[in-house]
Amino acid sequence: MPFPPVGIIGSVFWKEITQFDLVDSMSGKAIKSGIFLFFICISNQYGQKFDSLALTSPMGWNGWNSFKCRINEIVIREVADAMVTNGMKEAGYTFLVLDDCWQWGRDTNGCIVADPDRFPGGMKKLGEYIHSLGMKYGIYSDAGTSTCRGRPGSKGHEFQDAVTYASWGVDYLKYDWCSHGTQDAVSSYRLMRDALYKAGRPMVFSICEWGKNKPWEWGKDIGHLWRTTPDIIDCFDGRNIWGGMGILQIIDRMAELSSFSGPGHWNDADMLQVGNGKLTPDEERLHFSMWAMFSSPLIAGNDIRHMSDETRSILTNREVIAIDQDKLGISAFRWMKTGDLEIWVKPLDRGDFAVCLLNRGTGTIPFDQDLKMTMKNQYKLEDSYSVRDLWKHMVVGNSKEHLRGSLGPHAVMLVRLTAKTD
Numbered sequence: 460m461p462f463p464p465v466g467i468i469g470s471v472f473w474k475e476i477t478q479f480d481l482v483d484s485m486s487g488k489a490i491k492s493g494i495f496l497f498f499i500c501i502s503n504q505y506g507q508k509f510d511s512l513a514l515t516s517p518m519g520w521n522g523w524n525s526f527k528c529r530i531n532e533i534v535i536r537e538v539a540d541a542m543v544t545n546g547m548k549e550a551g552y553t554f555l556v557l558d559d560c561w562q563w564g565r566d567t568n569g570c571i572v573a574d575p576d577r578f579p580g581g582m583k584k585l586g587e588y589i590h591s592l593g594m595k596y597g598i599y600s601d602a603g604t605s606t607c608r609g610r611p612g613s614k615g616h617e618f619q620d621a622v623t624y625a626s627w628g629v630d631y632l633k634y635d636w637c638s639h640g641t642q643d644a645v646s647s648y649r650l651m652r653d654a655l656y657k658a659g660r661p662m663v664f665s666i667c668e669w670g671k672n673k674p675w676e677w678g679k680d681i682g683h684l685w686r687t688t689p690d691i692i693d694c695f696d697g698r699n700i701w702g703g704m705g706i707l708q709i710i711d712r713m714a715e716l717s718s719f720s721g722p723g724h725w726n727d728a729d730m731l732q733v734g735n736g737k738l739t740p741d742e743e744r745l746h747f748s749m750w751a752m753f754s755s756p757l758i759a760g761n762d763i764r765h766m767s768d769e770t771r772s773i774l775t776n777r778e779v780i781a782i783d784q785d786k787l788g789i790s791a792f793r794w795m796k797t798g799d800l801e802i803w804v805k806p807l808d809r810g811d812f813a814v815c816l817l818n819r820g821t822g823t824i825p826f827d828q829d830l831k832m833t834m835k836n837q838y839k840l841e842d843s844y845s846v847r848d849l850w851k852h853m854v855v856g857n858s859k860e861h862l863r864g865s866l867g868p869h870a871v872m873l874v875r876l877t878a879k880t881d
């Protein structure tokens with residue numbers, strides 16, 4: 460029986476997570492008496508994240524680990540310049556992210572206002588400068604009423620802030636979890652995802668709720684990366700009173716989460732501490748190697764305007780970066796642990812493997828490892844691989860022979876096994 464609607468449901472715009480307006484009405488005329496069933500399908504035009512962003516893990520710089528609140532537009536411009544001249548940009552570090560403390564307040568319309576003393580040129584201009592150097596612009600906010608350093612958060616202003624960021628040309632938003640009160644994490648992050656989508660400018664969305672609400676279980680449809688731990692500290696092995704974690708503590712947390720990470724949705728082991736002064740060069744190599752093994756974002760956290768050659772050579776090691784950026788994006792699993800010696804394996808594109816041997820302890824550990832192994836009943840290594848040391852930049856053997864050597868305190872050996880074609 461025909462039921463010609465003379466009007467249709469018009470545009471449906473989500474305003475907040477639970478609220479929408481029906482702009483038009485539906486009416487019709489029944490030609491016969493009877494009971495009619497209506498099925499109304501409402502689709503949420505904005506309910507998704509930007510796909511195809513972060514197909515490999517994001518790389519860039521964020522000043523928090525070294526500058527804390529001491530950022531301003533001069534520092535950011537100098538960092539941007541340094542990234543171009545010192546090879547960081549060329550090595551793949553493209554996002555330049557301003558963390559907490561750029562904000563100052565809100566104007567009478569509720570729009571977020573940047574600190575006029577620190578950023579007199581304005582945030583849009585700063586973004587233009589970053590873009591002019593071929594890099595991308597990242598910014599920070601918080602899902603609660605205020606940020607972790609007491610600046611205005613985005614709660615209640617999500618859509619407004621997203622539009623503002625889009626108008627400044629922002630490409631990446633790190634979204635923190637301080638002052639959240641009784642807010643629900645999933646809906647708070649989903650709300651900002653929807654706001655970003657509605658604002659229309661593709662932005663990588665970085666969920667930063669420190670692993671409190673298991674974001675690896677729900678973050679895939681909401682963000683492109685999620686922090687798995689409380690803040691990293693510049694320490695190899697230890698925790699501080701507010702829960703900050705050293706390198707080993709983060710590695711142990713990441714070990715449980717490998718299966719959740721992949722292209723477009725990454726476990727984030729937090730910003731790097733390479734070059735911040737407290738780790739030995741061996742510890743820095745271990746830290747950087749394992750972040751690459753996890754395909755974690757590589758977000759440098761040092762003052763890259765003044766880094767040593769050694770720090771620079773660690774951060775720009777292309778062969779290690781290639782492990783992180785491998786297009787399969789499989790996060791390493793711990794294959795073996797014997798005392799302080801651990802062996803981690805990461806399957807790579809084209810049948811290659813990365814194998815990372817690390818020494819957690821303070822003694823020296825000899826190793827004599829047969830690489831012909833079957834892992835997880837799934838990956839089988841046989842005779843036909845060349846073995847290349849990614850810190851020495853040389854082939855050190857093949858998988859027919861045992862891999863032999865020793866690891867000093869907190870040292871690492873990272874090799875790439877490449878399938879031979881002959």
Ligand code: GLA
Binds near residue numbers: 559606607635689690
């Ligand atoms: C939290 C985050 C850090 C940093 C600070 C800024 O602690 O986890 O990464 O953004 O806030 O206040």
